[in-house]
Amino acid sequence: MKFLKNRKMWLSLAGLIGIGVLMTACPATKEGIGTSDAAVKTYVPPGEHDEFYAFMSGGFSGQMTVYGLPSGRKFRTIPVFSVHPENGWGFSEETKPMFNTSYGFVPWDDAHHPELSMTDGVPDGRYIFINANNTPRVARIDLTRFETEEILEIPNSAGNHGSPFVTENTEYIIASTRFSIPIPEADVPISSYKENFKGTLSFIKLDADAEEMSLDFQILVPGYNYDLAHAGKGPSHDWAFFTTYNTEEATTLLEVNASRNDKDFIAAVNWVKAAEAVRAGKAKEMPAKYFRNYVDHDTRIAHSEENSSVRVLNPADVPGLIYFLPTPKSPHGVDVDPTGEYIIGNGKLATVLPVHSFSKMLKAIENEAFETVINGIPVLKYDEVLAGEVLDPGLGPLHTEFDNKGFAYTSAFITSEIVKWNVETREVVDRIPTFYSIGHLMIPGGDSKKPWGKYVVALNKITKDRYLPTGPELCQAGQLIDISGDKMKLLLDFPLDGEPHYAQGIPASLIKDKSVRIYELEKNNHPHAIKSEKQARVERDGKDVHIYLSSIRSHFTPDNIEGIKVGDTVYWHLTNLEQDWDVPHGFAVKGANNAELLVMPGETRTLKWQPQRPDVYPFYCTDFCSALHQEMQGYVRVSPADSNVPITFNGR
Amino acid sequence: MNKSALLKTILSAVVFAVLLGCGSEEKPAAKSANPGGLTDWQMTNGVGPLTSDVQTGPGVEDELAAKGSELFETKCSACHKLDERYVGPPLRDVTERRAPAYIMNMILDPEGMVKKHPEARKLLSQYMTFMTNQNVSEEQARALLEYLRKENIK
Numbered sequence: 001m002k003f004l005k006n007r008k009m010w011l012s013l014a015g016l017i018g019i020g021v022l023m024t025a026c027p028a029t030k031e032g033i034g035t036s037d038a039a040v041k042t043y044v045p046p047g048e049h050d051e052f053y054a055f056m057s058g059g060f061s062g063q064m065t066v067y068g069l070p071s072g073r074k075f076r077t078i079p080v081f082s083v084h085p086e087n088g089w090g091f092s093e094e095t096k097p098m099f100n101t102s103y104g105f106v107p108w109d110d111a112h113h114p115e116l117s118m119t120d121g122v123p124d125g126r127y128i129f130i131n132a133n134n135t136p137r138v139a140r141i142d143l144t145r146f147e148t149e150e151i152l153e154i155p156n157s158a159g160n161h162g163s164p165f166v167t168e169n170t171e172y173i174i175a176s177t178r179f180s181i182p183i184p185e186a187d188v189p190i191s192s193y194k195e196n197f198k199g200t201l202s203f204i205k206l207d208a209d210a211e212e213m214s215l216d217f218q219i220l221v222p223g224y225n226y227d228l229a230h231a232g233k234g235p236s237h238d239w240a241f242f243t244t245y246n247t248e249e250a251t252t253l254l255e256v257n258a259s260r261n262d263k264d265f266i267a268a269v270n271w272v273k274a275a276e277a278v279r280a281g282k283a284k285e286m287p288a289k290y291f292r293n294y295v296d297h298d299t300r301i302a303h304s305e306e307n308s309s310v311r312v313l314n315p316a317d318v319p320g321l322i323y324f325l326p327t328p329k330s331p332h333g334v335d336v337d338p339t340g341e342y343i344i345g346n347g348k349l350a351t352v353l354p355v356h357s358f359s360k361m362l363k364a365i366e367n368e369a370f371e372t373v374i375n376g377i378p379v380l381k382y383d384e385v386l387a388g389e390v391l392d393p394g395l396g397p398l399h400t401e402f403d404n405k406g407f408a409y410t411s412a413f414i415t416s417e418i419v420k421w422n423v424e425t426r427e428v429v430d431r432i433p434t435f436y437s438i439g440h441l442m443i444p445g446g447d448s449k450k451p452w453g454k455y456v457v458a459l460n461k462i463t464k465d466r467y468l469p470t471g472p473e474l475c476q477a478g479q480l481i482d483i484s485g486d487k488m489k490l491l492l493d494f495p496l497d498g499e500p501h502y503a504q505g506i507p508a509s510l511i512k513d514k515s516v517r518i519y520e521l522e523k524n525n526h527p528h529a530i531k532s533e534k535q536a537r538v539e540r541d542g543k544d545v546h547i548y549l550s551s552i553r554s555h556f557t558p559d560n561i562e563g564i565k566v567g568d569t570v571y572w573h574l575t576n577l578e579q580d581w582d583v584p585h586g587f588a589v590k591g592a593n594n595a596e597l598l599v600m601p602g603e604t605r606t607l608k609w610q611p612q613r614p615d616v617y618p619f620y621c622t623d624f625c626s627a628l629h630q631e632m633q634g635y636v637r638v639s640p641a642d643s644n645v646p647i648t649f650n651g652r
Numbered sequence: 653m654n655k656s657a658l659l660k661t662i663l664s665a666v667v668f669a670v671l672l673g674c675g676s677e678e679k680p681a682a683k684s685a686n687p688g689g690l691t692d693w694q695m696t697n698g699v700g701p702l703t704s705d706v707q708t709g710p711g712v713e714d715e716l717a718a719k720g721s722e723l724f725e726t727k728c729s730a731c732h733k734l735d736e737r738y739v740g741p742p743l744r745d746v747t748e749r750r751a752p753a754y755i756m757n758m759i760l761d762p763e764g765m766v767k768k769h770p771e772a773r774k775l776l777s778q779y780m781t782f783m784t785n786q787n788v789s790e791e792q793a794r795a796l797l798e799y800l801r802k803e804n805i806k
Binding site for chain 2: 518520521522531532533534550552553554555557577578579580581583626627628
């Protein structure tokens with residue numbers, strides 16, 4: 001039986017028999033299980049782990065979410081650029097500084113592009129970065145704690161969209177500005193755009209030992225819109241590529257006025273040369289106000305540093321720094337294939353998909369095959385850099401990812417499909433519809449040198465009729481597609497948070513064993529930590545009252561507190577004395593105007609509380625911790641401002 | 653997951669589902685005094701990382717007990733007092749009631765003990781709070797034992 005020669009077929013058969021048996025035994029469950037082998041391929045049995053982590057951008061939720069593949073199960077929301085009352089992110093005293101910017105406390109943003117750190121062009125599972133579009137920032141999330149550890153503001157930027165993409169060894173995290181703006185900041189007439197507005201390309205250096213990002217330099221570029229980016233790899237290691245649109249330099253009705261030119265550009269930037277030029281003193285120091293916020297590992301308290309200047313390079317001062325590659329038409333994503341030779345410009349209004357050749361680009365530079373020069377930036381001749389075009393790539397091509405067998409997968413928004421094509425021959429070999437309006441797509445490692453080409457996830461903007469309706473606002477969704485065979489096969493639909501933009505995937509084995517389980521109490525250097533119940537206490541310091549509170553299953557110490565007065569500012573410093581995995585305790589007090597605290601084992605977190613009227617206020621644990629969780633509670637008495645009730649706690 | 657594991661899982665899921673029927677769970681067998689079939693040594697010394705007797709000296713090693721005292725304050729005192737019932741049982745006389753290895757196994761693997769040892773399970777039904785795993789090393793558990801020995805002699 002030829003059919004049964006293939007092991008996969010055996011598996012499918014076993015799965016179908018299994019499902020058949022289940023259906024016969026339990027008719028009530030048949031709809032939940034499904035009837036095709038797609039169900040078997042996405043089924044992760046209870047208690048077993050998924051093969052891949054998927055990190056999804058939360059878009060306008062400002063967060064990042066963590067899913068498992070192939071099951072499509074959601075594990076976590078990692079709060080990043082938006083406050084998160086669920087665990088006190090942005091509300092607890094320890095985390096508030098993470099939201100500091102040169103505009104003050106900014107509690108929300110729009111997060112589009114997760115990007116895993118890489119070593120030798122392959123995701124290494126150390127960090128994941130993500131951008132804030134609206135108030136330009138880049139965050140670094142540690143993947144042992146799944147926690148945002150650092151946020152760097154980017155000055156001279158507006159709409160930090162082409163961000164954050166890493167170079168082959170995470171030497172730099174690159175970021176481009178969508179809006180061009182007056183640089184330095186100034187109130188000029190909008191009509192003076194061509195004269196006064198500029199774009200910037202930012203290069204953030206990662207000091208991996210110090211776990212610190214710093215804005216090394218920016219490159220001043222013409223006043224276009226800079227859309228997306230990707231760094232080179234292998235032979236193109238020294239280079240980074242940025243798409244542009246609105247080379248028309250329009251300021252109004254861009255949907256018409258920025259769509260006139262047949263070709264815009266991909267900017268190819270030699271970042272190694274740029275860094276050398278900066279070291280050689282060719283950059284100008286320019287005043288710029290921006291913040292770096294980071295979590296101190298010893299205390300787990302966030303701190304803010306304010307920076308006052310940035311080094312800016314002008315391409316005219318550094319010949320050979322940037323070249324423009326003409327690319328039709330308003331290109332959105334720019335993607336570099338695993339070999340580092342091909343640079344794909346996803347021209348969202350183009351009918352063909354141009355594939356540029358890195359080696360041809362170098363030759364064109366050598367031969368000075370320039371069409372023209374703009375602000376010191378040579379524009380290379382299209383035919384001299386083009387490897388070829390993919391014909392009929394679908395309408396509205398946005399992004400391309402790669403597998404490990406020489407194929408590329410391009411998302412086409414308007415025709416709502418994924419188009420699979422051969423990178424060398426540029427022939428389309430397969431296409432599959434997506435439901436509906438695909439934006440990004442993600443193959444684990446699909447933008448790296450070593451894609452794990454088993455699945456592609458379509459990240460769709462619109463779901464219409466795919467799910468139960470929930471009023472005017474519907475969920476957005478991912479679709480998991482099997483790419484292990486010649487033909488793509490749809491396996492699973494699953495809803496996603498916010499508006500999904502880009503995502504990253506990585507084998508779970510590269511991350512899961514490094515996961516931090518607890519914070520060791522001995523190493524907790526928070527200035528308000530307590531290491532045992534004996535140290536629990538209440539102290540008055542003028543109008544400030546510090547409550548040093550401990551939690552362990554299932555009680556707080558102290559849990560009867562008196563002597564607080566209206567007008568006091570109370571700081572609840574809760575240390576969770578647990579040293580066991582998965583035993584956080586929560587803390588909530590009636591009338592608090594901020595949020596709850598969720599405190600991990602061995603950690604200290606602080607909630608500021610300003611009670612408004614005399615009463616006895618209850619407080620309790622919000623995270624179900626044991627059979628006696630409902631008993632985990634206490635009272636705090638608040639007296640009038642002029643009362644003389646002394647501070648006491650549990651009779652002490 | 654590799655394919656053979658997947659196959660096994662599917663097949664065992666099928667077998668399991670058939671055995672279970674439609675949602676009617678089998679009742680666990682009535683518990684005897686030693687339902688897990690523990691050995692005599694395990695009944696005395698507990699189930700956990702320690703599988704042989706723990707040697708203690710005739711007297712108390714003061715230095716070790718002092719280390720244990722510090723650890724006790726940080727890791728244990730939120731739930732255990734020496735002379736009164738608190739979240740967990742009083743511990744002054746625990747070294748009389750339990751073998752050294754039993755005490756250390758209880759500290760090192762409370763989840764396992766509650767699951768497998770009838771005595772630990774019985775205590776859970778009295779106190780209703782799972783003893784927490786406080787993430788101590790074997791060396792630290794030994795120090796805690798010495799501290800408890802010292803408190804017993806006092």
